[in-house]
Amino acid sequence: MKSPEKVINHIVAWLNDYAEQANMNGFVVGVSGGIDSALTSTLCAKTGRPVICLEMEIHQETTQVSRAKNHINWLEKNFSNVSHHSLSLTGVFEAFKDTMPPTEDHEMNFLSLANTRARLRMSTLYYFAALHRYLVAGTGNKVEDFGVGFYTKYGDGGVDLSPIADLMKSEVFALAKALNINEEIQNAAPTDGLWGDNRSDEEQLGASYNELEWAMRNENSDPLTFDARQKEVMEIYLAFNRQNKHKMEPIPVCEIPTEFL
Numbered sequence: 001m002k003s004p005e006k007v008i009n010h011i012v013a014w015l016n017d018y019a020e021q022a023n024m025n026g027f028v029v030g031v032s033g034g035i036d037s038a039l040t041s042t043l044c045a046k047t048g049r050p051v052i053c054l055e056m057e058i059h060q061e062t063t064q065v066s067r068a069k070n071h072i073n074w075l076e077k078n079f080s081n082v083s084h085h086s087l088s089l090t091g092v093f094e095a096f097k098d099t100m101p102p103t104e105d106h107e108m109n110f111l112s113l114a115n116t117r118a119r120l121r122m123s124t125l126y127y128f129a130a131l132h133r134y135l136v137a138g139t140g141n142k143v144e145d146f147g148v149g150f151y152t153k154y155g156d157g158g159v160d161l162s163p164i165a166d167l168m169k170s171e172v173f174a175l176a177k178a179l180n181i182n183e184e185i186q187n188a189a190p191t192d193g194l195w196g197d198n199r200s201d202e203e204q205l206g207a208s209y210n211e212l213e214w215a216m217r218n219e220n221s222d223p224l225t226f227d228a229r230q231k232e233v234m235e236i237y238l239a240f241n242r243q244n245k246h247k248m249e250p251i252p253v254c255e256i257p258t259e260f261l
Contacts, residue, residue: 001171004178011163012046018161019049019135026050026134028125030156031084032193033067036164037139038185039176041071043163044137045079052128053084056121058093064193067185074182085128089120096120114194118155129160138162141172143209147216148237149244150192150205157247168216169209205240207233 001007019026027044031037031053044051053075055068075082096116103109125136138159144150145165151157164172169190176186189200190209202208207215214230215237226234 001174004175007167007171008043008046008175008178011043015044015137015161015163016047016049019047022135024133024135026052026081026132027137028052028054028129028132028134029137030054030056030121030125030139031068031072032139033064033071033185034139034188034190034193035172035176035181035185036141036144036190037068038071038181039172039179040137040139040164041075041082042176042179042181045075045082048081050132050134051075051079051082052132052134053082054121054125054128055084055086056089056124057087058089058117058120060193063188064191067182067188071182071185087124089117089124092120093117115152115155117194118152119158122155122158126158135160138165140165142166142168143212143216146248147212148205148240149247150201150240151247152194153247156192168213170213205236207236212237 015027026049027047029037029041029044029051031041032055041051041053053072055065055072057065069086072082072084072086076084093113093116097113122136128134129136136159138145138156138161140151140156140159140162141164145157145162164175167175173186189202191200192204205212211229211233215234218230218234219237223231223234
């Protein structure tokens with residue numbers, strides 16, 4: 001990245017312009033302990049507008065919780081416009097599970113409940129956003145949002161604006177370094193935190209973010225030039241891209257022929 005400072009200033013100005021045009025007062029950000037939410041919350045803080053950071057634990061792995069809290073403490077020490085709430089949504093999640101009918105498909109039940117965690121957090125973010133006329137700032141990067149669709153539809157994908165969605169993961173790390181975000185976050189393996197353990201994104205996806213960035217940039221290249229691992233990574237990337245295309249495109253609308261109306 002040629003100039004992290006210019007990118008930072010551009011995003012901060014964009015956030016301010018959007019909030020002003022939307023006549024909204026500030027931002028709400030879910031802080032998970034990961035690099036994406038740490039960068040997003042810091043960029044929002046640099047606007048000078050009020051920012052609420054929400055740490056929303058649901059059977060969370062302890063190191064993720066501690067990283068999130070440490071980052072929020074760092075923000076509050078450096079930005080007087082930042083406040084926070086640490087909320088446990090575990091009880092809400094368990095109550096939801098108890099109201100659902102039993103199912104024999106345990107694998108799909110497990111996946112559905114993982115996505116439910118993200119949707120409970122989205123609802124919580126919008127509760128605070130509505131209270132204060134704030135915007136929910138998304139934390140997805142370009143690889144996740146437009147490459148492999150690695151997010152929950154109407155969960156962490158349910159946001160008002162996406163300040164870092166045009167940044168590759170490597171660029172997210174570059175900006176985080178430039179902003180002196182806590183090294184424990186910069187050094188942590190990326191994880192979506194939806195499973196109650198510390199499984200990494202790479203373990204779920206089968207490829208690293210650097211490899212997926214390569215695939216995203218070389219999607220239209222001649223496959224005959226790829227080595228064995230590159231071919232494998234490209235297959236992983238294209239499979240996720242096809243499978244999750246419905247997340248990345250506008251909601252389809254059934255258009256009624258005018259002669260029917």
